[in-house]
Amino acid sequence: MATRAERIGRRRPTAVSSWVDRHIGWLLVSPAVLIVVALTIFPLGFSLWLAFVQYDFTLGPEHPWVGLDNFVENWKDPVWRASLWRTVWFSVTMVAIELVLGMLLALAMLRPFRARRVLMTLFVIPLFISPVVVGGFFDLFVRRPYGVANQLASWVWPGTVTVDFTNDSPWLYLVLIMADVWQWTPFMFVILLAGLSAIPDTLYEAADLDGAKPRQSFFFVTLPLLVPIILIAVTFRLIDAAKLFDIIFSLTRGGPGTDTYTTSYYLYQQGFEFFHLGQGTAGAWMFLIMLSFVSFWLVRRLLKPVEENSL
Amino acid sequence: MRDAALDRPRTEGPGSIRVVRGGRFRPGGVVRFVFIGLYVGFLVLPLYWMAVTSIKGQDDQLSEPPVWFPSDPTSVNYADALNRFNGWKGLENSLIVAFITTFLAVLLGTAAAYSMARYRTGKHLAFWFLSQRMMPPIAIIIPIFLLYSRYAEEWFGFTLIDTRTGLVLLYTVFALPFTVWMMYAYFRQMPPELEEAALVDGCSRLQALGKVAWPLAAPGIVSAAAFAFIFSWTEFLFAQVLARDHAVTVPVALAGMITFFQGNLYGQASALTMVSLIPAVLLGILVQRHLVRGLTLGAVQG
Numbered sequence: 001m002a003t004r005a006e007r008i009g010r011r012r013p014t015a016v017s018s019w020v021d022r023h024i025g026w027l028l029v030s031p032a033v034l035i036v037v038a039l040t041i042f043p044l045g046f047s048l049w050l051a052f053v054q055y056d057f058t059l060g061p062e063h064p065w066v067g068l069d070n071f072v073e074n075w076k077d078p079v080w081r082a083s084l085w086r087t088v089w090f091s092v093t094m095v096a097i098e099l100v101l102g103m104l105l106a107l108a109m110l111r112p113f114r115a116r117r118v119l120m121t122l123f124v125i126p127l128f129i130s131p132v133v134v135g136g137f138f139d140l141f142v143r144r145p146y147g148v149a150n151q152l153a154s155w156v157w158p159g160t161v162t163v164d165f166t167n168d169s170p171w172l173y174l175v176l177i178m179a180d181v182w183q184w185t186p187f188m189f190v191i192l193l194a195g196l197s198a199i200p201d202t203l204y205e206a207a208d209l210d211g212a213k214p215r216q217s218f219f220f221v222t223l224p225l226l227v228p229i230i231l232i233a234v235t236f237r238l239i240d241a242a243k244l245f246d247i248i249f250s251l252t253r254g255g256p257g258t259d260t261y262t263t264s265y266y267l268y269q270q271g272f273e274f275f276h277l278g279q280g281t282a283g284a285w286m287f288l289i290m291l292s293f294v295s296f297w298l299v300r301r302l303l304k305p306v307e308e309n310s311l
Numbered sequence: 312m313r314d315a316a317l318d319r320p321r322t323e324g325p326g327s328i329r330v331v332r333g334g335r336f337r338p339g340g341v342v343r344f345v346f347i348g349l350y351v352g353f354l355v356l357p358l359y360w361m362a363v364t365s366i367k368g369q370d371d372q373l374s375e376p377p378v379w380f381p382s383d384p385t386s387v388n389y390a391d392a393l394n395r396f397n398g399w400k401g402l403e404n405s406l407i408v409a410f411i412t413t414f415l416a417v418l419l420g421t422a423a424a425y426s427m428a429r430y431r432t433g434k435h436l437a438f439w440f441l442s443q444r445m446m447p448p449i450a451i452i453i454p455i456f457l458l459y460s461r462y463a464e465e466w467f468g469f470t471l472i473d474t475r476t477g478l479v480l481l482y483t484v485f486a487l488p489f490t491v492w493m494m495y496a497y498f499r500q501m502p503p504e505l506e507e508a509a510l511v512d513g514c515s516r517l518q519a520l521g522k523v524a525w526p527l528a529a530p531g532i533v534s535a536a537a538f539a540f541i542f543s544w545t546e547f548l549f550a551q552v553l554a555r556d557h558a559v560t561v562p563v564a565l566a567g568m569i570t571f572f573q574g575n576l577y578g579q580a581s582a583l584t585m586v587s588l589i590p591a592v593l594l595g596i597l598v599q600r601h602l603v604r605g606l607t608l609g610a611v612q613g
Binding site: 236281 | 457544588
């Protein structure tokens with residue numbers, strides 16, 4: 001060992017390698033930072049200009065300054081306002097259902113039983129499927145007349161069901177929500193299960209000795225301890241759900257009419273169907289700012305304890 | 312009540328069989344398994360329908376009432392999807408893009424994470440990376456589209472629209488926050504003593520990373536890589552806008568089949584979907600142990 005150290009030690013460090021050594025921290029971190037800056041910060045700066053000029057493939061090659069017109073145009077459009085509102089209630093509904101289902105599932109799967117491992121694997125599969133494909137599944141599943149949804153519904157519902165699940169309100173909302181729930185309940189499940197398993201048995205034994213009934217120990221032991229993890233899971237899901245696009249794209253294409261436009265889908269349409277790029281960008285900025293307020297507030301609060309523990 | 316519970320000495324000694332399992336909330340056996348069964352049904356039905364559709368002949372697909380068990384399964388849809396409808400092209404592009412993205416994201420991401428964990432470039436950058444994850448893709452898709460299709464040509468003399476390079480660059484950026492956060496958590500729980508020993512032995516700091524820290528972090532790197540791969544394998548919005556023809560990926564090819572030819576190409580679309588599930592599901596099983604940490608960017612220990 002000593003000889004090896006001497007052997008290496010005798011080699012004199014070159015100027016370059018000692019410079020590298022002194023600045024190693026910044027050298028290692030900068031490639032990642034640079035590529036992120038190049039492809040997100042720079043485009044965002046560029047889009048700031050885009051939002052204030054007329055940039056419209058349908059209107060010609062000049063880009064005159066139009067001030068706040070692009071922003072105003074969006075707000076004048078009832079579809080934009082409706083899509084914002086729809087994004088909010090979609091995300092909240094979806095995440096709420098996923099939370100409840102995921103919690104029940106985690107409770108049901110907590111104690112080991114024979115098929116548990118196989119089922120765990122099965123349950124997480126949806127997380128690795130492209131959302132646009134999940135939308136495709138459900139489209140195939142419910143589309144009249146070749147999908148089986150009506151047949152299944154007829155078995156449990158009196159009479160013959162002939163609902164057009166991709167066109168009739170409120171069923172199309174139900175299908176969209178179900179598709180999202182199908183894909184993301186496993187997310188809640190996995191995280192909540194991790195949280196549940198981390199609660200030490202001794203707490204339950206103590207609660208038991210104190211005479212707590214199972215339901216009481218759930219509400220007074222399990223839930224309070226689980227709150228931080230529930231918040232983390234909900235935050236991540238809410239932020240993702242607010243970006244909902246893929247499922248809409250493959251399941252309803254925003255239709256019928258504009259009834260299932262979410263904000264992301266609306267902006268996509270503005271940009272890439274109508275080529276109102278300036279207006280789309282302005283809308284994207286407003287969406288980004290709204291979402292940032294929500295997500296930074298949530299994330300700052302939530303990750304604070306993590307940050308403190310780990311440093 | 313909780314403090315009292317914590318202070319109370321444990322009643323059973325080490326190794327003794329725990330008889331009382333406490334009052335943990337446990338829904339009754341029957342309810343529990345009925346619920347699990349229902350959920351399995353909900354989960355499996357659409358998957359089953361997709362699988363069955365992929366092996367149905369044309370007649371079975373259009374029959375009313377729907378056919379649950381096709382009498383003469385066929386592989387014609389698979390051949391069709393792969394050969395006629397961009398299937399092979401999509402798979403090839405998706406694989407290449409996903410592999411290169413994974414490599415780049417892991418290389419840049421682990422380097423950055425290591426620096427943040429060991430050299431205190433950390434705290435603020437960590438949040439900055441995380442904030443990138445929160446960015447809705449739709450917010451930068453228009454400027455990126457213009458940059459790729461127009462200004463790259465005008466300013467740098469090459470185009471990025473509809474190229475695999477363009478997708479790889481963008482996917483790397485979007486996979487980086489994942490990788491950085493996962494590896495940041497991983498490196499911080501690794502004791503620094505081994506690298507310090509290497510430094511004492513005369514390694515440069517770069518060698519300490521390459522020869523000691525990277526190999527030791529291999530398990531973490533594997534799962535971070537799997538998440539990066541799955542991200543680029545399943546991404547749709549960017550690919551839809553930026554790669555419509557030459558660089559078309561599997562999700563884009565699928566969306567094309569599902570939406571533009573409604574009613575005609577269900578068999579083919581299902582077949583391609585089934586194929587596209589294979590790598591995703593295999594990787595999913597591989598990363599199961601690191602699932603929680605990956606999904607929450609290290610915020611929850613799995």
